[in-house]
Amino acid sequence: xxxxxxxxxxxxxxxxxxxxxxxxxxxxxxxxxxxxxxxxxxxxxxxxxxxxxxxxxxxxxxxxxxxxxxxxxxxxxxxxxxxxxxxxxxxxxxxxxxxxxxxxxxxxxxxxxxxxxxxxxxxxxxxxxxxxxxxxxxxxxxxxxxxxxxxxxxxxxxxxxxxxxxxxxxxxxxxxxxxxxxxxxxxxxxxxxxxxxxxxxxxxxxxxxxxxxxxxxxxxxxxxxxxxxxxx
Amino acid sequence: xxxxxxxxxxxxxxxxxxxxxxxxxxxxxxxxxxxxxxxxxxxxxxxxxxxxxxxxxxxxxxxxxxxxxxxxxxxxxxxxxxxxxxxxxxxxxxxxxxxxxxxxxxxxxxxxxxxxxxxxxxxxxxxxxxxxxxxxxxxxxxxxxxxxxxxxxxxxxxxxxxxxxxxxxxxxxxxxxxxxxxxxxxxxxxxxxxxxxxxxxxxxxxxxxxxxxxxxxxxxxxxxxxxxxxxx
DNA sequence: CAGTGGTCTAGACCACCAG
DNA sequence: TGGTGGTCTAGACCACTGC
Numbered sequence: 001x002x003x004x005x006x007x008x009x010x011x012x013x014x015x016x017x018x019x020x021x022x023x024x025x026x027x028x029x030x031x032x033x034x035x036x037x038x039x040x041x042x043x044x045x046x047x048x049x050x051x052x053x054x055x056x057x058x059x060x061x062x063x064x065x066x067x068x069x070x071x072x073x074x075x076x077x078x079x080x081x082x083x084x085x086x087x088x089x090x091x092x093x094x095x096x097x098x099x100x101x102x103x104x105x106x107x108x109x110x111x112x113x114x115x116x117x118x119x120x121x122x123x124x125x126x127x128x129x130x131x132x133x134x135x136x137x138x139x140x141x142x143x144x145x146x147x148x149x150x151x152x153x154x155x156x157x158x159x160x161x162x163x164x165x166x167x168x169x170x171x172x173x174x175x176x177x178x179x180x181x182x183x184x185x186x187x188x189x190x191x192x193x194x195x196x197x198x199x200x201x202x203x204x205x206x207x208x209x210x211x212x213x214x215x216x217x218x219x220x221x222x223x224x225x226x227x228x229x230x231x232x
Numbered sequence: 233x234x235x236x237x238x239x240x241x242x243x244x245x246x247x248x249x250x251x252x253x254x255x256x257x258x259x260x261x262x263x264x265x266x267x268x269x270x271x272x273x274x275x276x277x278x279x280x281x282x283x284x285x286x287x288x289x290x291x292x293x294x295x296x297x298x299x300x301x302x303x304x305x306x307x308x309x310x311x312x313x314x315x316x317x318x319x320x321x322x323x324x325x326x327x328x329x330x331x332x333x334x335x336x337x338x339x340x341x342x343x344x345x346x347x348x349x350x351x352x353x354x355x356x357x358x359x360x361x362x363x364x365x366x367x368x369x370x371x372x373x374x375x376x377x378x379x380x381x382x383x384x385x386x387x388x389x390x391x392x393x394x395x396x397x398x399x400x401x402x403x404x405x406x407x408x409x410x411x412x413x414x415x416x417x418x419x420x421x422x423x424x425x426x427x428x429x430x431x432x433x434x435x436x437x438x439x440x441x442x443x444x445x446x447x448x449x450x451x452x453x454x455x456x457x458x459x460x461x462x463x464x
Numbered sequence: 465c466a467g468t469g470g471t472c473t474a475g476a477c478c479a480c481c482a483g
Numbered sequence: 484t485g486g487t488g489g490t491c492t493a494g495a496c497c498a499c500t501g502c
Contacts, residue, residue, distance in 0.1 A: 007490070020404045020442075032468065043492045048469075058313075064469045064499045073400060075313050078410050081290075082308040082464065168305060172252045178310050179461035182414035182432040200414040200432035206464075210252075229411035232314065232438075239471070264487065275473045280488075296480045296488045 005040040011050035014040070019059065019070055030060070030068040078232045082178065082206070084165055085220075089133045097132030098162050101192075108144050115207050116146065116214040125153055127163050130192060136223070137193045143218040150215060164218075173215050176208035180228070183221070193223045202226040237272040243282035246272070251291065251302055262292070262300040310464045314410065314438070316397055317452075321365045329364030330394050333424075340376050347439050348378065348446040357385055359395050362424055368455070369425045375450040382447060396450075405447050408440035412460070415453070425455045434458040 005011050018024050030036070033051065037044040051068055054060045058075045062068045086096045106126040113120060125145040131138045143163050145153050150171045158166060181203050190197040201224060207217040237243050247268075250256050262268070265283065269276040283300055286292045290307045294300045318328045338358040345352060357377040363370045375395055377385050382403045390398060413435050422429040433456060439449040 016406075020406070026401065034468090043494095044469095045471095045493090046491065048471090049490090052470090062469065063501090065467055065501055067468065073316050073319060073397075075315050076408075078312045078314060080310045080312060082310055084305050084307075087305060165305075169258065174248075174252070176308075176464045177461060178464050179459050180412055180434070181457075181459045182434040184416075184430070184432045198416070198430060200416045202412070202414040208464075225413075227411050227413045229409060232408045232410050232440075266487090275475095276488095277474090277490095278472065280490090281471090284489085294488065295482090297482055297486055299487065 006042050006046070008046050008049040008053070011036070011040055011042065011047055012053055015050060015054060016059075024070050026070050026072045026074075028070050030070070032067065076232050078230050080228070080230050084168060085131050085139065086162065086165065089131070089138060092133070094133040095135070097135060099130045099132070100159050101128040101130060103127050103158065105147075112144050112217055115205070116144070116217045117212075118146065118214055122146070122148065127158065129158075129162065131162070138223055139226075140189055140192050140221040141218060142221070143216060145216045146214045149210065149213045163216075167216060171210070171215050173208035173210050176206060178204065178206045180204055185221075185224075189221050193221070195224050199224050202228070238274050238278070240278045240281040240285070243268070243272055243274065243279055244285055247282060247286060248291075256302050258302050258304045258306075260302050262302070264299065308464050310462050312460070312462050316400060317363050317371060318394065318397065321363070321370060324365070326365040327367070329367060331362045331364070332391055333360040333362060335359050335390065337379075344376050344449055347437070348376070348449045349444075350378065350446055354378070354380065359390065361390075361394065363394070370455055371458075372421055372424050372453040373450060374453070375448060377448045378446045381442065381445045395448075399448060403442070403447050405440035405442050408438060410436065410438045412436055417453075417456075421453050425453070427456050431456050434460070 436452040
């Protein structure tokens with residue numbers, strides 16, 4: 001039977017429709033790729049692409065020999081874009097500002113060492129800076145850079161360009177992790193962000209590696225009212 | 233020239249390596265698919281798959297006729313899994329508990345209506361509940377359900393099963409949005425979560441639609457110390 | 465071990481868009 | 484308008500895994 005679905009987006013839409021319409025309910029086994037290809041009148045490759053896409057977005061579970069099933073608890077996946085802060089601000093039609101507050105070689109506290117998987121004794125470059133949007137405090141950045149991995153960072157001009165952008169252009173990374181949480185503002189954070197201590201602040205912590213070499217670990221404390229949103 | 237890269241993952245790794253090694257620097261134009269296929273000794277389809285994958289993860293920018301370029305500011309994309317809370321807790325080897333606190337038909341406040349893109353006058357089902365991990369408060373859930381879109385929800389047994397799970401199984405959605413922020417605990421939230429008012433809490437807000445029909449809007453206030461993490 | 469998805473190939477046509 | 488990526492096809496072989 002040829003229903004005339006000749007491209008993979010079309011097949012994906014039709015499969016989605018049937019899942020929503022409960023033709024294939026959660027836990028159900030779908031026909032094989034070959035059967036669907038025959039029904040839709042297209043090549044198996046096309047069906048494969050459609051089903052693979054749906055599996056990647058978490059709606060289907062595929063196993064060789066076992067076949068393709070509709071997952072029982074669709075774990076929705078949201079994709080967050082982690083932009084360079086300057087671009088994030090400029091996209092809101094605000095002017096970006098940046099101020100370097102401090103820059104020292106220091107022995108990092110234990111939690112930073114642990115996050116970067118480094119052992120004690122290594123001195124790291126410690127940077128504190130402030131990002132501004134239209135002159136207002138936007139986020140406070142507390143960053144540690146592994147100078148053993150990125151020695152050029154010692155000579156970098158970090159007065160005019162944020163460490164974030166310098167690293168993006170000069171120290172590529174292969175993997176990392178990111179975490180989000182909420183904290184009460186310390187006195188220092190409150191003063192820098194122009195608010196009162198105790199106010200709830202949104203925090204982003206990110207560490208990156210090149211292979212298994214730690215590059216940098218950064219903690220971004222956002223100004224009150226910060227909201228991170230995305231579509232699902 | 234055949235360098236023996238015969239599968240798309242291998243091609244992807246090699247292209248990645250060259251980007252990291254600055255063979256192709258940010259902004260540079262890559263060879264065409266056909267040229268790369270010749271160099272790697274594989275079919276163009278294979279190169280296409282590799283480059284398409286890298287473009288999807290935000291490292292390459294591809295345009296017909298213009299060719300493939302390394303992006304200047306690699307916007308890293310983090311994929312968050314939004315799990316059913318019960319599963320999230322059980323994955324930590326803790327026992328899941330759930331308590332329905334209130335269930336009323338009510339006229340929602342303006343901000344909820346706006347979030348769901350509904351107009352005034354519609355009564356919605358308002359649910360408040362508490363999620364527990366090993367008996368300790370884990371998150372406070374404040375949910376509105378559009379009964380016009382999901383009339384069966386009026387008869388659902390929401391004492392034993394959380395609304396989240398009931399909806400996952402009974403009211404599929406096609407799209408939605410999700411937002412994260414930080415708030416200071418209100419007196420009510422503090423009492424329910426076993427903490428003091430004013431403590432910084434992590435908040436997740438999510439709204440879902442089936443086509444353009446609003447299904448539900450939920451606000452999840454997490455217990456102190458909540459951390460959401462993922463790899464990038 | 466046999467059935468299923470995963471992938472590769474060579475060739476083809478098409479859509480888009482920069483020059 | 485020509486060059487580039489986007490996709491489809493038919494056929495093939497392979498890898499995994501449930502039975």
